[in-house]
Amino acid sequence: MTAREANQPKNQVGLNRYLSPLGAWALAFGCAVGWGAFVMPGNLFLPEAGPLGTVLAMLIGAAIMILIGVNYYYMMQRYPDAGGAFTYTKKELGYDHGFLSAWFLMLTYVSIIWANATALALLGRRLLQGALQFGFHYTVAGYDVYFGEVLLSMAALALMGLVCLGGGKLTERVQIIMAVILFAGVCIGFGAAMSRYGGNLGHFEPAFSPKNSPLAGTLEIIALAPWAFVGFESVSHSAAEFRFPVKKTLSVLVAAVITAALAYIMTTILAASVLPELAHTTWYAYVINLKSMFGMKSLPTFFAVQSLLGESGLLLIGVTVLGAIFTGILGNCVAASRLLYSMAEDRMLPRWFGRLNGNGVPRNAVLFIMALSCLIPFFGRTAVAWIVDVTTIGATIVYGYTCYTAYLCAKRENSLTYKITGLTGMVVAILFSVYLFDDSLSVESYLMFVLWSVLGSLLFLVLLRNDREARLGKATQVWLWLVSLITIASTIWVRQEFQIAAEHAMETINLFNTTKLRSFGVVMDFQQWQEYRDFFSNEIRVDLIATLNRNMVLFFFMTLIVMLILFMVFRLILDRERETEWKKLEAERSTQAKSTFLSNMSHDIRTPMNAIIGYTMLARKEDNLSPKTAEYLTKIETSSQHLLALINDVLDMSRIESGKIDLEPKKTNLVKTMNEVHDMFLTQMETKGLHYTVSAVDITNKTVMCDVSRLNRILLNLISNAYKFTPQGGNIGVTLRQTGADAETGFYELRVKDTGMGMSREFAARVFEAYERERTTAVDNIQGTGLGMAITKSLVNLMGGTIAVETEQGKGTEFIIRVGFPLAAEEPEAETDEESKVVKQQADFRNKRMLLVEDNVINREIAQMILMELGFKVETAEDGKIGLDKVAASAPGYYDGVLMDIQMPVMNGYESTKAIRALPDPELSRIPIIAMTANAFAEDIQHVLDVGMNGHIAKPINIPDMVATLRECLK
Incomplete structure (x- = not known):
């Protein structure tokens, strides 16, 4: 099997391998550079950063995108399937994350299609002098919609849809031709500008925009990198269609990002190269007055090419922009259709979306995208611009996901290089997100983000209801995170709406004040002041407060809808897992009941066993025992040890069965x-x-x-x-x-x-x-x-x-x-005779005083006698409260230690120990406390240590073990 065959994804055998490295470059470059490259230089890049600031920002932005591209390249080698970030996220983080990334990725691709399709209407207005403004006419958000322009956009969508359905070589050839036209056209226009002004850098002064500091302006444009380069990663969705090794993809991505950056840089310099009137002495004076201009002058890049090359320049810029529009529509249609295909293959969407035509193209996915896109021109360019702004948020989220999955893969494979690129890319994506959620977009764009997120939650609910394989609903943090984003976006939206309303109200108030001052003079009498106050109050109440209340109510219902959807999601998850959880709970209850029974049995049997073994041991030490009595004691001792062995066997078996050994x-x-x-x-x-x-x-x-x-x-x-x-x-x-x-x-x-x-x-x-x-x-x-x-x-x-x-x-x-x-290198060292002497000396407990806290009279008597034989002076207490009082009333050092039973009335051993450890006298609070109890499970020993005791002695008492524990705790 060849390397390429090994990389062939099992679920993608229907897609044709047609894409060459040049075709992949055309796809990535064409998706990244669209209509915005010819409009944004005059509208945003130059006003915010100036020529040099934009050049620096684009170079830095390109470097950031290459970093993200490295992570895409790394993940494509591991998952050379259709679906791109959706596949990576699904494989590494689960289907919940995969759905979320796919949802925002789909908005990103289709909105770029919509933006490029509706840009044709703008191009027609500039170049065809209103020839397309016929048929029905209406206004949406201040934008005039004409049937002729709608027809042109729909025709472009239909044409590119047919090319996409043609598949294989047709799609690749058209994309390559249009991408080459786009890049060549920009280069020709830039070359014309350089031939005239390249030797006079003063022509491009000021280098940075006077509006901002050089750093602030440059950072402002760098923050737009996800918008400027979004689409360069579209080739990741066609990885299953490469007819070249995936290892070459990195060079393709780097080439696409670099050429895209050059395109933005060249169009920006073009926009600053030609001034329309002598009144505009600098490019800055020109671009800040664009809103007052008409025709070609309102588009600096177009005006520059026309001025430099005449009517042929106008033709050149028209063809170049058409190349940008068509590569954007076609390239993003390819990417979006492969994303839908991949989701259908994973049964995240109906199988209908994954059906292929004879050319190996997901036919129904393309038809769906184009049918949906044909409705968009009816809503006007302004509404589309709101949606396009949301693509920056969507792209940032998807880039963050890709970098994070690359980091997880690299961590698993112990690849330091890609761990660094993955982590760095993730940090960059977070920084971009912080910027985007800091009032950087229009108020309508935040509303669009909220609506799209709510719609995605509804779709997820539908998918979850039909998820028979239980793949969804496993990562609740995804939806909590989404709710957080929705809440933030909604809050910004409400704040911006309120700010707009407040500014409108203040303008009205200022106009009113001006009128009154002119009518009544500078000084107002009481009636005038009263009238002013009433008017101001009325404006606040009617305009500002009403607007705020309306938006807050809408915000509340949006949040409520999302929370209800999430509640239903979680309810389905709980219903699905209820039976499993119930069985698990029953098993745990059974295990707990068994453990409780065995623990109680152990304690209740060990307590009398302690008396039997203890008194037998003491009886054997009596003088003048008759042979018959000694025989009886031996048999009692043997039977006791056998009974103790039975208890230990049952407990050991229980611990083995519960996995606690x-x-x-x-x-x-x-x-x-x-x-x-x-x-x-x-x-x-x-x-x-x-x-x-x-x-x-x-x-x-x-x-x-x-x-x-x-x-x-x-x-x-x-x-x-x-x-x-x-x-x-x-x-x-x-x-x-x-x-x-x-x-x-x-x-x-x-x-x-x-x-x-x-x-x-x-x-x-x-x-x-x-x-x-x-x-x-x-x-x-x-x-x-x-x-x-x-x-x-x-x-x-x-x-x-x-x-x-x-x-x-x-x-x-x-x-x-x-x-x-x-195998071990060294043998354990044997205990030396000298060490044995030390141990024996340490076992001498003469002149040491022990407080014995034990409620059982028989066990207290046995323990007292054993301790006295070991040399201890012994005092006793009948329960934990009495033991606490005796320790608290003693002088520091009076007691050398406390032997503490656990199960006692009034105050048990745990409670008594905690109280002793909390005594104000530090010497008394640190007194050694050793548990002497029939609670002998491993968890009992751990609990003893957790509450602050120093050791554990199990009943029945084993004297050698007891001596060793006392020696350790009292040393």
């Missing part, structure tokens, strides 16, 4: 671990008369990273089972063998084999299932929960290993574990 790997010497396992079981194996061996064979890599406590639990379960089910005189062998290694991981096989009673084939198949036990006479008297093997398998799985069993009834069983551990 995580491995804690640390450096471990596997050979040492196996030796410790041998020593741990040796005595009981010898007592039962079993032959017990532990061996480590072919161990090349002894030190690994593993959770040694979990590994020990696995070994404990397997060896304990072997011990229980192997009769006297049998054999139990444990073997660890290294089977291989790579640069980072060592692979090991662990076998535990016995010659016991074995298992039936049926039970062996389910031995790793929870709560399973083989029901035979031989094993009925052997205790167990049926959880040991299930826990073992879960831990092995957690380590990424496997476990298997080989067994035969009457002959024995062998468990085989295969697992890989990351």
